[in-house]
Amino acid sequence: MVRAIAALVGAAFVFVLALALFGTVSDRIKNPPAETAAEFVQGRIEATTGSHLLNAGLSSDGVLGKYDRRQLQRGFQVYKEVCSACHSIRLVAFRDLAQIGYTAPEVKAIANQWQIEQPAPNPDTGEASTRKNIPSDHFPLVFANDIAARAANNNAVPPDLSDMTKARHGGANYVYSLVAHGYVKQPTDLVKEFPDIATPKGLYYNQYFANLNIAMPPPLKSDGQVQYADGTRPTVDQMAKDVAAFLSWTAEPNLEARHAAGLAAVIFLMIFCFLAWGAYQNVWRDLKH
Known part of the structure; x- marks a missing residue:
């Protein structure tokens, strides 16, 4: 009797939960949440500009992707000659460049010749001073603080690029799209429909930037801006792909190890499942018959 009552109570509880779930889903289908103003404007902007990454x-x-070392070195060259004037990569150490194919002497030379030196107080006077970089140092900050950054960049702070491909939706595709194909003439129809997004003086229209108006001028202005050491033709499109690849590596230098570990885990699980199935067949073979 007690078991029957408990079963009825349990069944009633499950029924009420199922009824509530059905009501919630049904109401969401019949009355979807209203689109916010920001979502509406962004949707219209994407439809008007076709600005999909x-x-x-x-x-x-991909799940088995690997870095192209030559491309990473080209991307570092683009960063060094173009991007490093404004953007830091403070989470990367000079010695990390060995992972993308640079030798120890090359890493030492890059650190020693880097245009920005490490802040280091004078040991005798305690006054602010600098010293040459060494391989164990991280890349130094371009600007000492946000005030200096704003003063040099039309009141905008250039973001650190170490984790940029992780911080932005689309990752490397976002960087590539924004740098290589984002700077276009602002459509007049778009301005007529949304007057508030007209590009003000001192900013630049970029169809892949979040609010369409960006403080950074086009960094890659023409083909040949960077002369690649490996002879690759330095078109704007190629340079944008290369720097996007380099920033993918700065954000996830262990990507290849993670992919290898994941593949090994999948193979292990497949073998384990096969062995478990074989053991099951062997243990229960006589009982089945």
């Missing part, structure tokens, strides 16, 4: 087609894409 482009695919950079990097070798690191």
